[in-house]
Amino acid sequence: MKFEPVIGLEVHVELATESKMFCGCAVVDSVEAEPNIAVCPVCSGMPGALPVANERAIEYAMRVGMALGCKIEPISIFARKNYFYPDMPKAYQISQFEEPLATNGKMLIETENGEKIVRVLRAHLEEDAGKLTHINGASLVDLNRAGVPLLEIVSQPDMHSATEARAYAENLRNILRYLGVNSGDMEKGVIRFEANISVRPEGTEKLGTRTEVKNLNSFRAMEDAINYEIARQSKVIEEGGKVDQVTMGWDEAKSQTYTMRGKEDSHDYRYFPEPDLPPLKIDDAWQERVRAELPELPRAKLERFLAEFNLSEYDAKVLVADKTIAEYFESALEKATQKVTPKMLANWMTGELFARMNQAEIGIKDIKVTPEALAELVTLVAEGEINKKTAKEVLAEVFKSGKSPKVIVKDGGLAQVSDSELIAGLVSTVINAHPDEVTSYRSGKEGVANWLFGQVMREARGRANPQILREELMRQLAA
Ligand SMILES: [Zn+2]
Incomplete structure (x- = not known):
């Protein structure tokens, strides 16, 4: 049986603002900075601390939405996504859920079969989580990244190969860099991918069960993970099995996906509107101001x-x-x-x-x-x-x-020699030194002229004006 892969991408983009999404902490380099130097009561989840949305981050998100041809929603809502994990001490992430900032865009990508459009479902603002480092059975928590503005861009499942997914991702990174909202430094983790992958028998419409592979930090990892999942799922179905809807990770060293957990549904997160933030209102004037500042894409x-x-x-x-x-x-x-x-x-x-x-x-x-x-x-x-x-x-x-x-x-002393007398002298020296070659040229072996050209150029230490040299050589050979 032949299978058609169906792929959608979620791209998490850190927005390159000076400060975090909901507090005044600086956004610091995730690799170079000392751990926990940019932390305050808001981003470490202290009781009573109140978030304030970062205007610049909102404008960066608007830029991306506009560049992707999205509708910028006049009202979007921040919501709490509840989960407990040590990298997010307040036990919820502020995100946008049912009412995101930007909706229904598209991107043109180049494929081996020409150009195609990938639809963009939505782009919403949220905050990044902190970073955990596991060493010798201990887990170290660094909250520098907790609260860094994050834009999640979700595509429709319009891609049908890892190559197409890569083209989409590379194009998106290029647009982000043009917009000045993200450095594109993948090795610093400023762009991360999640791929939703399913397969279906070729020629059928109904979508297969999908798996979601998280934390893909490079184009390479994304491509490899997608190809791995396509092959794995196809095999499962061919052998009469059923693909489970799960969330997976990518093991770079083994080059394979592994199951992390069963797929959680949105109701597992008990989303509700963030009571400490008003609805985000974006009026036409604000939109126009941001649109006017868009660079050439x-x-x-x-x-x-x-x-x-x-x-x-x-x-x-x-x-x-x-x-x-x-x-x-x-x-x-x-x-x-x-x-x-x-x-x-x-x-x-x-x-x-x-x-x-x-x-x-x-x-x-x-x-x-x-x-x-x-x-x-x-x-x-x-x-x-x-x-x-x-x-x-x-x-x-x-x-x-x-x-x-x-x-x-x-x-x-590398300037080109264009002095025609000097060049004429070199040509006649070479012609006189190679009577046999000259004879064979005159008897019809025209290719010999190129060899003679090379000899004169060598005499000129490669500096002769080639046009003058060639004309002079042909003139003397014809004489
Ligand atoms: Zn803070």
């Missing part, structure tokens, strides 16, 4: 790059796939002279520069080649000061030292 940037810069679709997509890369490109383009076309700059970036970055395994934020330096380098090529071959060497040097390309060219 990846999709719009892609269309602009295609229309304004005459780039290939491939290049444009590579450049907008990461906010920092898009900004680098535009900044370099601004600094380059008129002779540098966007296409030339894009080629140098996605070609030579990215190759160096891949080799060194560093991101664009950490390289020594500034946008100014790349602009300067490509300008030198465009103006014929250096040829491409030399430019690659210069880029390698800039990459290593961060020096200015102009200085490297000047100090190294």
Whole structure:
């Protein structure tokens, strides 16, 4: 039997505000900071402490909702989700339940079969829990993270492979970074995934029983967990068994899912409206103010790059796939002279520069080649000061030292030789030194010209203007 997987994603996004969701505590780095340095009576659940909603967090959530085409609800309600766990001392999490902040959006993703739309059911605000570390039979509690603003974005089950789920997740991360509401640093846990997975016989409509895999902290883990569950559930059904509706974890080391607990229903949490917070009202004026501040999003940037810069679709997509890369490109383009076309700059970036970055395994934020330096380098090529071959060497040097390309060219005597008399002299030296090759060229072996070209270029230490060289060589060979 062939099975079709049905996948929905819940994405938990920490909002990059200065302070927590319902108190004035600072949001501190979850990896670097000392434990329990950002804690107060509100986020540690002391009796009588009252929460106040963080305006900035609400606006960040609105940005995300708007970017995903959601309706921003004029009234949303904070609710208490009751559960006891040591990472949340007040024994409930403030979340939004029946009336979330944003509803009914969508996202366009690229799949191997073209573009498709994944519907977004809702996005709601809540607070993060603290962190537990289990060492030698003891459990250590760190409440720095308790109360950090969290936005949960829930998709409809519109995805049908792990690849599609990954495309959705990567796209979402890119949008969040463009919006400036999340750093996208997955290793710090600022974005976490939960995947709902079921399978059904291909061609049928009825949804199978789903499992929910929690705490997936990387794209890789998410993809692997989904693929694992698809295979596991298919096998269970093929062998005549029944998939249980359970909440699962992902064991990275063993590369397999494991059952954590039976699926809890919402009534298990005894949700009720948070009595200490009024309904969240968002009027049109507030919405318009936030909407006016929205930055250009990846999709719009892609269309602009295609229309304004005459780039290939491939290049444009590579450049907008990461906010920092898009900004680098535009900044370099601004600094380059008129002779540098966007296409030339894009080629140098996605070609030579990215190759160096891949080799060194560093991101664009950490390289020594500034946008100014790349602009300067490509300008030198465009103006014929250096040829491409030399430019690659210069880029390698800039990459290593961060020096200015102009200085490297000047100090190294690397400027391109465009002096036609000098080039003519080198051509005739080479022609005189290789009479046999010249004869075979003249008897019809045209390929020999390329070999002779290489010899002259070598004499010129690679610095000759290739166009002038070729013209001069062909002229002398024809004589
Ligand atoms: Zn606090």
